[in-house]
Amino acid sequence: MSEKVLEVRNLVTKFNTDRGAVTAVNGVSFDVYKGKTIGIVGESGSGKSVTALSIMKLIPTPPGEITDGKILFKGQDLATYSDSQMRRIRGNKISMIFQEPMTSLNPVYTVGNQIEEVIKLHQAHGLSKKDIKDKAVEMLRLVGIPSPEKRVNEYPHQLSGGMRQRVMIGMALACEPDILIADEPTTALDVTIQAQILDLMKKLQDELGMGIILITHDLGVIAETAHEVVVMYCGKIVESATVKTLFNNPQHPYTKGLLESIPSFDSTKSGEKGRLTTIEGMVPSLFNLPKGCNFQDRCFNVKDDCRGIKGPPQLEKIEANHAVSCFYPVGKESSI
């Protein structure tokens, strides 16, 4: 196993709202390794983005607050870091790219300016203006933008969506961070552009060796890029495994349901398919979570003890690298 760069332990993030406190992230733990990608998958509201923002300590306080847990980056607990300490980490050691590249780029600065800013803030010792500019051009070339010398002077609106996301990646990687957090990096992009961006991220990971936390709702993207996966539901990890184990042998009824609700893609059977398997009902409100297992009302395998007698199920290892939080995991043999 390669070097561990980030350990998240029992992370709890709460938001105080007018309607009371909600726990958006509830006891999440996972590790990020150098040169590997961990995928966080879940539906809207499952807490995957809040987990990412908590690691970067970008949760607005108030109303949000990290109330418990450790974020160990190379042995140092980021949870205890002050704002100014965090500023030296963000964009330098840990970078983040977001879903919507247009809203995360500043429209009134050239893309060159914006990449240079990162370099100036973190690595400016002894670099001349020209060196910094050259480095920005170099980053644009690295992320595959054609004629980077020209593009470096353009504004975000002059670039296409895919190009903007490339600029974001270039900016995030300018200081060669140890960890790249990618929050739905391809959701806003077309499928052919998505393929380009995922390919680029893989290539850069091989070259630069950063650990990637990839947040997405698309299990296809996970299957193609992640090494390990955690599945989140209502702020908790319900299953974590290596990517092959998760897809071939899902144990949590939610994971299984998610996998089955994707329209299967089999060109030999096109046009003659039956109904899709669905997960009935919808994600419960975080204000009003059921006692016991959060998934009980939608679970096809629900038993009486899931409803609170035994308390909520804990994430337990069932084999090395495979943990599930369910009283009655579904084995492969019971699959339909």
Added chain:
Amino acid sequence: MSESPLLEVKNLTKRFPIKGGILSRTVGHVDAVNKVSFSINKGETLGLVGESGCGKSTLGRSLLRLIEPTSGDVIYDGINLIDLNGHDLKQIRRRVQIIFQDPYASLNPRMTVGNILTEPLEIHKLCRGPGERQKRLEQLLNFVKLPKDALNKYPHEFSGGQRQRVCIARALAVEPEFIVCDEPVSALDVSVQAQIINLLMDLQKELDLTYLFIAHDLKVVEYISKRVAVMYLGNIVEVATSKELYGSPKHPYTKALISAIPLPNPDAKHERIILEGDVPTPMNPPPGCHFHPRCRYVSEKCKLNYPEVTNQSDTHKFRCYHPLN
């Protein structure tokens, strides 16, 4: 394919002017939909896929004359919709409906679901008396599997999937035969997406509906459609049954689109064709075949003329000089 088509589209074109300068003069134009022809049979689902900006939504809206097409014919059940006006157009809109992508934006936040569903009934004078109307509303909710108490609630009280159900119920209110589904599931989570797809498929069987299903997700389209058309920069570049299109695509663009879909199977080893570059702007499309700057099989011929339609079989048509085997 003996039955006559329910909808026949011939050379449909929508040209938008580009305004520029201080005086907002027309400085150019965009052919968002460029001489598109296709047909849909009764009871079938035609999928329409393409990347953003390829004109698929403009096409869907031009059919219903929500956007006024520039030229071409839309023949629905023997009637040319382009010639209709006023009362006749209103009559035909009872038979053709549309469901939009964003269930958040397409419902009036100040109307209850009951009002939203009553409006089309009143416009088309479909229900006599409150008793009959109430029965019809309940039937509509039953179609889309929403509880009866939904009638007195406002859109914000529902989740995305439920709102999309309300939109579907609204479209069904006037007993249409043909529904344009414009990206109806793209804004939804995957587990909810499956519920809506199932619902649309059930309703199609139950009410004998015909769909034009517009989406950018090829997996969803493959699932729901009997035939699929692929659009690129205002033109349909390939149309075939799903089996033919996904099994043996002829157009290099179709093949690249299919190979770009991330498959939820980590063991799958499929050849990934990564297209270089972006979709060109329709304001200034490349000459000849619009796809040629991104195509790996490009030849001189492709840069000069747009290829004509080639009939591979009765059901499989494409526009390319270098079809794949």
